[in-house]
Amino acid sequence: MAKKKEEDKTEIEQTLSxxxxxxxxxxxxxxLEAEDITLEQSFAEYNRGMALLAQCNETLDRVEKKVLxxxxxxxxxxx
Numbered sequence: 001m002a003k004k005k006e007e008d009k010t011e012i013e014q015t016l017s018x019x020x021x022x023x024x025x026x027x028x029x030x031x032l033e034a035e036d037i038t039l040e041q042s043f044a045e046y047n048r049g050m051a052l053l054a055q056c057n058e059t060l061d062r063v064e065k066k067v068l069x070x071x072x073x074x075x076x077x078x079x
Contacts, residue, residue: 018059021052028052 016024028049032042 016052016055018056021056025049025052
């Protein structure tokens with residue numbers, strides 16, 4: 001099952017920009033708030049949302065590290 005999660009995560013990372021991931025998370029939240037969603041569907045949506053959030057966090061971490069490496073003088077600064 002862990003292998004499946006890694007495959008899903010890799011697929012998400014390869015196909016979505018940060019903006020697209022945020023848009024999908026907003027859609028997931030809307031579906032989770034619906035009154036007619038089943039418990040099984042809720043779990044599936046929740047898991048998808050967590051995978052998207054993980055991808056967003058990784059993307060933001062990579063960007064932050066790049067920003068830490070670059071400043072006007074060519075040195076390193078904290079973000």
